[in-house]
Amino acid sequence: MRELSLGQAVDRAIEDAMARDDSIVFMGEDAPMLRAPLFARFGADRVLATPISEAAFFGAAAGAAMAGLRPVVELYMVDFVAVALDAVLNHMAKLETFSGGSWKAPLVIRAPTGAGYGDGGQHGQSLWGSLASIPGLSVVVASTPADAYGLMTTALAHDGPVVFMEPKLLSEEWLEFLGRGGRNTVSFNVPAEGRMGEVPDPPHATPFGSAAVRREGSDLTIASLAVGVHRALEAATRLHDQAIDCEVIDLRSLRPLDVTTVTASAEKTGRLLVVDEDYREFGLSGELAAVSLEAGLAPRFGRVCVEDTLPYARHLEDEALPNVERIITAATALVSS
């Protein structure tokens, strides 16, 4: 076992895979300095600095993947995928179908995700619902260092395009870079369980499409991902004191989605609460309601999501995010009614 931060676990998984597989190349803005250890070990041929040109280097990553490389392409923040969306939506995601299944683009998009450190609504979005709505992509989101390693390892061996999302609030490196900047005068509401954790040695790959039950319970199912899992677990501990017994599911993978684990739990408890840092409308929470209905279930349903553009002011941001208080209020309402 090794004790790693979530960000270190992602770095470790990429470095280990690059040592095994010469076809993996890494590219991104500032890659030589931002990923200096990777650059020092693998050199400029495999760790490429890109210009600030997301549309071009995402398109190039898709082309390189079609032609035999396995690119890892890093964004500073998932918000900036908007600049490169054509390459993602219309090209890498379409290739397999358009080629009748004969051609796939194995690449990984590493996308730091989420809010909670006061960077405003253009730098703190989650967007996994939008991305996971696109056929042809895999979308995975880690909430622990072990899964960060495991999901990235699976992504690097996968034969199609994968969006790997890394919650910034759980990544000490991103938080230091973007939030703290060497100051000791600011603090963030970081769930301790997600920040550091043990990564098995040798590590295991986490399969796609497999949710993890983080806590078992009988009264209410809380389905979440990323930071939300830790908020839900804290809420579950407090709800236990009110004699409400919560089951907490970490989805880990949105596309493919582990429908079986979610619906089995919702059937058991009869209540489903989705805790989602992405936007409320037309996204993950609606999708989980739909798969429950499709499974013939009619659980009492609620959702705690981001409802509007994230505000900059820290106190407003904390209120807008799915925090423990909002989860407890929603859970109590579902159980009492």
Added chain:
Amino acid sequence: MDLPELYRQMMRARTYELAVEDLWNTGLISGEMHLGTGEEAVAAGVVTHLKDGDGLALTHRCSPALVVRGVPLAAMLSEMLGSENGLCRGRGGHMHLFSKEHLAATSGIVGASLPTAAGFALANRRLRPGTVAVAFTGAGAMNQGMALETLNLAVAWELPLVIVCIDNGWAITTISTAVTGGDLVERATGFGMRAESVNGRDVRAVHKIAGKLIERARRGKGPSFLLASCPRLDGHILGDKLIRMAKKPIGEGKDTFSKVITAAMSRGGGGLKDRAGSMTQIMSVMARARRGTARERRGDPIISARKAMKKLEAERERIDAEVAAEIDKAVSDALADVGKNNDA
């Protein structure tokens, strides 16, 4: 406009940014903070030409131009402090500042100022004849597709647009020439646009050439591009790890360097030549960061402007005192506003 007035605008921008730095250090401002220290001559030289109705689209490093444009300073500071009485009611933050009254908008998306300003120019031509739009952008942003597409669009539509491209040598922590092909003035010329370059540390030179280009746009003679070189005195963001490591390799860089060395010595990976090449490049970026950050550096545009004013010592001291009082008042107003909110 005479030199003392240009100098006053530069000092307003500089003093404002130093106040922001203090507030950020105390933790009252959250998130990333990109200071525009070093860009004062460009901001003052260009923005003092703008009139009512002119549009201004800016980047994540937006304060100097907004200060010179006359956006209320206390409202901007209150915004950064997250106040309901801030310029954008605490919703925008420092990368997302909007003043409808000044037709001024900022964005944290690199390259986005160009198409926005093109739209301002289009609307201005139709709705407010004789007005123009100015985009500020960085040299690193000129590789973004939307920026290149706007060069073409502006020429195709003959927009009253001036694109001011600030070249501080960096694209975040990458040396921008390492990821940029060709010369940016030639690039703009290649799109059929009038393109000039200027020493962005010399406020009088910037003021003169910007005046010509803006006047040209007002007369319907089409878009232009101005490349202005200047230093970036405080790194990409406050607390920039690269700058901290460059200044204090033992204290700040220890953890990173030990990871780099461990990785470079690990079995598997690139050959000796690849690894040595990487190490050389990392050291050279660090050295450049260290050289570039000394504020005393001769390239500081404030120092250049002061030298140019050496026969006007008394006037300069008066301006410095007036600017200091103006910024002090804006800071205390903004802090009082936040204090009130906290009491409420």
